Amino acid sequence: MKDRTPLLSLRGVKKRFDGFEALRGIDLDIYPGEFVSLLGPSGCGKTTTLRLIAGLDSADEGVILLDGQDISNLPPEKRQVNTVFQQLALFPHMNVEKNVGYGLRMRGEKKEKIAKRVQEMLSLVQLSGLEKRMPSQLSGGQQQRVALARALAVGPRVLLLDEPLSALDLHIRRFMNRELKRLQKESGVTFLYITHDQEEAMNMSDRIALMNAGAFVQVGTPQELYDAPATAFAASFIGQSNLLEGTLREADGERGILTIGNADVPCRLRRPASSGEKWFLCLRPERLRCAAAPEGDFALPAVLREHSFVGGVLRSEAELADGRLLILQRQAEEDAPMTPGQPVFISWNPETAPLVPWEEATHEA
Amino acid sequence: MKRNRRRPESLSLPMQLWMAVFLGLALLYIVGLSLLKSAGDLHVTNEITGENYVRILSGRYAEVLWLSVRLAALTTLISLALGYPFAYIMTRLGPRARVWVLLLVIAPSWTNALIRIYGWKILLYANGPINSLLQTLGIIDRPLKLLYTEGAVLLGMVYAMLPFVILPVYTGIERMDWRRVEAARDLGASPFRAFLTITLPMTLPSLLAACVLTFLPSVGLIFLSDILGGANTVLWGNVVQDELLKSRDLPFAAALSAVLLLLTLIVILLYRRAGGRGEEMVF
Numbered sequence: 001m002k003d004r005t006p007l008l009s010l011r012g013v014k015k016r017f018d019g020f021e022a023l024r025g026i027d028l029d030i031y032p033g034e035f036v037s038l039l040g041p042s043g044c045g046k047t048t049t050l051r052l053i054a055g056l057d058s059a060d061e062g063v064i065l066l067d068g069q070d071i072s073n074l075p076p077e078k079r080q081v082n083t084v085f086q087q088l089a090l091f092p093h094m095n096v097e098k099n100v101g102y103g104l105r106m107r108g109e110k111k112e113k114i115a116k117r118v119q120e121m122l123s124l125v126q127l128s129g130l131e132k133r134m135p136s137q138l139s140g141g142q143q144q145r146v147a148l149a150r151a152l153a154v155g156p157r158v159l160l161l162d163e164p165l166s167a168l169d170l171h172i173r174r175f176m177n178r179e180l181k182r183l184q185k186e187s188g189v190t191f192l193y194i195t196h197d198q199e200e201a202m203n204m205s206d207r208i209a210l211m212n213a214g215a216f217v218q219v220g221t222p223q224e225l226y227d228a229p230a231t232a233f234a235a236s237f238i239g240q241s242n243l244l245e246g247t248l249r250e251a252d253g254e255r256g257i258l259t260i261g262n263a264d265v266p267c268r269l270r271r272p273a274s275s276g277e278k279w280f281l282c283l284r285p286e287r288l289r290c291a292a293a294p295e296g297d298f299a300l301p302a303v304l305r306e307h308s309f310v311g312g313v314l315r316s317e318a319e320l321a322d323g324r325l326l327i328l329q330r331q332a333e334e335d336a337p338m339t340p341g342q343p344v345f346i347s348w349n350p351e352t353a354p355l356v357p358w359e360e361a362t363h364e365a
Numbered sequence: 366m367k368r369n370r371r372r373p374e375s376l377s378l379p380m381q382l383w384m385a386v387f388l389g390l391a392l393l394y395i396v397g398l399s400l401l402k403s404a405g406d407l408h409v410t411n412e413i414t415g416e417n418y419v420r421i422l423s424g425r426y427a428e429v430l431w432l433s434v435r436l437a438a439l440t441t442l443i444s445l446a447l448g449y450p451f452a453y454i455m456t457r458l459g460p461r462a463r464v465w466v467l468l469l470v471i472a473p474s475w476t477n478a479l480i481r482i483y484g485w486k487i488l489l490y491a492n493g494p495i496n497s498l499l500q501t502l503g504i505i506d507r508p509l510k511l512l513y514t515e516g517a518v519l520l521g522m523v524y525a526m527l528p529f530v531i532l533p534v535y536t537g538i539e540r541m542d543w544r545r546v547e548a549a550r551d552l553g554a555s556p557f558r559a560f561l562t563i564t565l566p567m568t569l570p571s572l573l574a575a576c577v578l579t580f581l582p583s584v585g586l587i588f589l590s591d592i593l594g595g596a597n598t599v600l601w602g603n604v605v606q607d608e609l610l611k612s613r614d615l616p617f618a619a620a621l622s623a624v625l626l627l628l629t630l631i632v633i634l635l636y637r638r639a640g641g642r643g644e645e646m647v648f
């Protein structure tokens with residue numbers, strides 16, 4: 001993927017609103033045919049990024065390149081990117097057909113060509129037959145599809161989607177997630193998808209650009225972000241994690257020993273680290289083992305606390321000797337029944353527990 | 366969506382009663398009066414007749430009605446042409462500037478309308494400021510006849526009606542969701558085409574409301590044509606006034622009023638046909 005030339009690039013893009021720095025210099029390359037998500041908490045600058053790409057706002061610094069051409073100073077109508085807006089912004093005085101054909105009419109296409117393209121788009125989003133409906137006569141999910149068809153009809157190089165599903169119910173949202181992914185594959189259009197829902201981003205994206213407070217925290221595949229979070233924020237925003245603070249006692253190449261409380265655990269060093277440093281150990285709940293007796297080379301003694309069943313999965317909390325709580329997740333049938341209050345031993349495969357740079361205040365996702 | 370906000374009908378009952386008594390009954394009274402025979406000097410007989418209407422159809426009244434409607438329509442058109450861009454620009458101002466401009470639009474209505482029209486009269490006199498200025502600048506040799514013309518009446522009407530365009534249209538554009546205009550630009554529309562295809566249709570309800578709010582009062586204005594038009598510009602309102610105060614023919618004046626009522630009804634029906642719901646008239 002990296003050897004191709006990027007389709008869309010952001011270089012050092014900054015944006016201020018009355019002195020408030022909404023974007024603090026962001027860089028991103030998006031390659032043809034990719035599905036990239038811009039993921040981050042509300043207010044981190046996702047919509048601002050998208051508006052700069054679409055040309056609805058202008059950047060204070062930096063450039064935006066489409067196919068290597070600087071488009072930073074082009075008005076929105078001259079940019080070959082189209083947007084599905086967060087509030088959809090369908091035209092209320094036009095029926096479905098007119099909404100979807102709007103961009104083609106503005107381009108001065110012939111009537112027959114517009115009609116044909118509109119039909120294509122409507123069948124792609126599975127709305128054939130609703131041509132004459134007004135937007136107000138459609139359900140939320142259908143309006144969503146009209147907005148999608150309208151933006152795709154023009155044939156954008158990159159389709160920008162701003163939390164297009166956030167107004168829908170959870171189960172329709174998950175359904176639409178799959179639909180969107182199918183649509184993206186079928187159309188071959190490059191998607192830049194904005195969301196604050198990490199599950200959505202993990203499910204759909206080829207790559208995720210994780211954002212916080214106007215800057216990118218980490219850009220990578222969902223797997224990379226999950227397995228090797230770059231910061232404590234990344235570890236807690238994507239999936240669930242237990243972050244245990246420890247001091248590196250030994251660092252020898254890739255192998256290290258981390259002291260957590262008064263227990264020593266082995267760990268894998270994926271980046272330069274030296275002994276004496278503080279690190280977080282990121283433990284994913286489903287990668288923890290919990291046993292009544294110590295197994296293997298090491299184990300943290302703990303006491304089992306709460307239990308709860310969520311969809312065939314048993315979630316429990318274990319309290320470590322120093323009072324810290326660990327979240328565990330196990331398949332319900334897998335383990336011997338254990339009861340709250342029971343002493344247990346927690347262990348894990350050191351290969352699957354990454355170290356994350358330690359920082360004073362940790363973020364809660 | 367706005368329709369869902371409809372309050373329970375019963376809450377508006379006192380209001381409906383009030384309207385029925387003071388408006389409905391009064392109008393019915395006028396229509397009833399118009400069907401009676403005059404006994405002169407504001408008195409009536411109890412003989413029912415249609416001759417008041419026959420008189421309207423046969424006299425020079427068609428001409429007067431045509432002039433009234435034409436002037437009102439022109440007033441509406443000119444007020445829209447001036448008021449719409451004005452309101453549009455207002456919505457694009459910063460919040461502070463906006464308050465000041467809004468104040469400038471509303472402030473004149475704090476003085477009596479009559480006094481303001483006399484102000485125009487002074488400006489338009491043969492030896493008034495406008496003619497003096499034009500003469501001083503050497504643009505004209507002799508004073509122009511500005512006062513007592515149709516043009517003067519039109520000017521006065523536009524002046525009086527402009528706020529009734531600016532306010533509803535301003536509210537309409539202000540309420541509009543600009544993201545739809547952005548969506549249009551995103552889909553390839555130039556600023557001007559986005560205006561024509563999105564902004565204009567979406568603010569059409571306020572435009573229709575402005576039409577009604579301008580046209581209807583314009584047809585009935587009396588003192589304006591008296592002061593600025595003199596004897597040269599006789600409008601429907603003047604005829605009603607004359608019949609009532611000079612000829613003292615109550616039933617005939619009532620019949621003339623009933624014609625105005627019918628015109629109003631037609632305009633309102635047209636407004637509703639065009640999709641107006643009256644919401645935009647409240648600002």
Ligand SMILES: Nc1ncnc2c1ncn2[C@@H]1O[C@H](COP(=O)(O)OP(=O)(O)O)[C@@H](O)[C@H]1O
Nearest residue numbers: 017018022040041042043044045046047048049
């Ligand atoms: N037009 C604006 N004027 C002032 N501040 C703005 C404007 N647009 C966005 N912001 C601020 O910039 C930050 C990022 O906003 P936004 O990009 O909309 O966040 P997100 O889409 O990630 O929720 C927020 O703090 C927001 O308040």
Ligand SMILES: [Mg+2]
Nearest residue numbers: 046047086163
């Ligand atoms: Mg947003």
